Amino acid sequence: MEEVLAHRTPLPEKLRRVLSPTGNVGDGVFRLLMFAVALLMLLIVVAMILALASHSMLSLRGFGFQFLVGREWDPVKEKFGALAFVFGTIVSSLIALIISVPLSLGIAIFLVEQAPRFLSRPIGFLVELLAAIPSVVYGLWGIFVLAPFLREHVDPFLERWFGWLPLFRGPITGIGLLTGGVILAIMVTPIISAVVRDVLEAVPDTQREAALALGATKWETTLVVLANGAPGIAGAIILGLGRAIGETMAVTMVIGNRAEISLSVFHPSYTLASVIANEFTEATGDLYLSALIELGLILFLVTFVVNAIARLLVWRVTRQTVGAGMAA
């Protein structure tokens, strides 16, 4: 085969060697093709950043650094600042993770380690089904079911028992940062738990058998399994965080859409993705449009920075837990 190829297509020796260090042209072509695909990914990211930057030039020049620390967003007077949106984006995502990470880990541990087969299959299927529901459906459900529920039952409870914290003060409308965070938590839980389940399933049974053989309890065995899956679990959480930061429709329905920085989670807030989705279609005026596109650029950067921090944290934690797991 090789001879035939070489005979039919007399390639210059140099090129042939570049294409196929192993002597197989097909391998070389495949390698180049895959490299091109990977490079394409990189190019798309760079092209997006460039496009966002070039279209937001007007606002970048006009406001400079002030755009990042400004709190006011007034399209009529053309005063634009992104701080309130950055705050809303990060805090709502954090609330989501605080609620959803323990929940997701619990679901995954139950499904893999404890549930009998006849239960784990259908529950696992339902969890995956939840992940496929469009976000606008979550949003409508948020307005009509979740927000009234939080307003009637959860918020008054929090205010009564934790009202001494500035976090739980202010008028209760059922619409605000907390509701936004809760709906995000509900949306990212299926994603995180589905991935964590796969990760835990991939941990070899020999690990469990070894732990049990050493006299570990079921709980201690689970800890060993978790330690083994730590990097994968971290990846799952980052995936969930990415979805939370970028989520638009469901959040905008329940967060109150108000560019305001407040300590209280009962107050309305606003996220970067929501304000872009809300105002882009009807925005006229070059500076206004430019400011909205700069919000897109900032969303890109926030995602990037948060991801980087998350990965760093994970990297450190994993090293410790893997060490601890081994010691155990």
Added chain:
Amino acid sequence: MPQSNRFLRTVMLVLALTIIGVAIACNGGGGGGTVKLQGAGATYPNPLYQKWISEYGKLNPNIRIDYQSIGSGGGQKQIKERTVDFGASDSFVSDQDLKNMPDLLHVPMVLGAVVITYNLPGLSQPLRFSPDVAADIFLGKIKKWDDARIKADNPGVSLPAADITVVHRSDGSGTTGVWVDYLSKISAEWKEKVGAGVSVNWPVGIGGKGNEGVTGQVKQTPNTIGYVELIYALQNNLPVALIKNRSGNFIPASLESVTSAADGALQNTPDDLRVSITDSPGPNAYPVSSYTYILVYKEQTDAAKGKALVDYLWWCIHDGEKFTGDLKYAPLPGEIVKRAEAKINSITSGGRPLR
């Protein structure tokens, strides 16, 4: 084996050629008389525009019209960049933008209105608002439902001693545009502090996305107040407040009172028909009303398209008006129909009139 292979190939070739041939024939046959018009813009009149397009298409199968409801801002942008044959907008193009496209015409199609809706359990009659009271509620200066000024407008109505929660649109919208245009006219403080536009920096309240978002939050949360499109309120049986107009009458929003707002504003209506009819002086005028426009260029580059467009617009403001009632849009007053006719008649191609 090679024999059948060749046979298969021939069959495939014939099939492919037939398909291509049919495609060309269809396209060519259609291309002979078919004119395609592309429009984009306001979401508010979209249900009516789609109805018009489908009815007009039945009468004139050789004219195909496509309308995309991307929002008024988008409609203005698209016609500015000439990527569509006609734009549509709830607000008229600003003087500044019009400098760059001086031959853009505004043809009014129908009228719309914005109403105040609220959630106060146990009320048997609709609430009434004076303009200054409405403005001060949205400015956050009137904070309680049992405020003396609200009581003064609503004698005999028992109002709760509860905080008012304002709900406004969070997405840029012509509905917001009309509402804050009204507030800017009747309140100097609003005009100075907030101003008018499709998105504004709200002094108080929470934002709901779209009419459904505002309605959802008002319906779900007691003691809220918000504003939505008239059609939306009528179709969903929302409680709707009466607003005191410039003549001092409390007017409920209806198709008739909206049309009389346009009637009442006739004297102030300029030749280019770009006019805000909020706070109209007519005695029966509902004060938060507005036109919605089709935007077209006076000089059409393509004569066939221009002719089709002119005929269609003419049909809309005449035969088309009979579909407005069912869909709860207020029709244009007779005088404005005449002036819109003149606008349509002034459209030319290569300097020659198209009608």
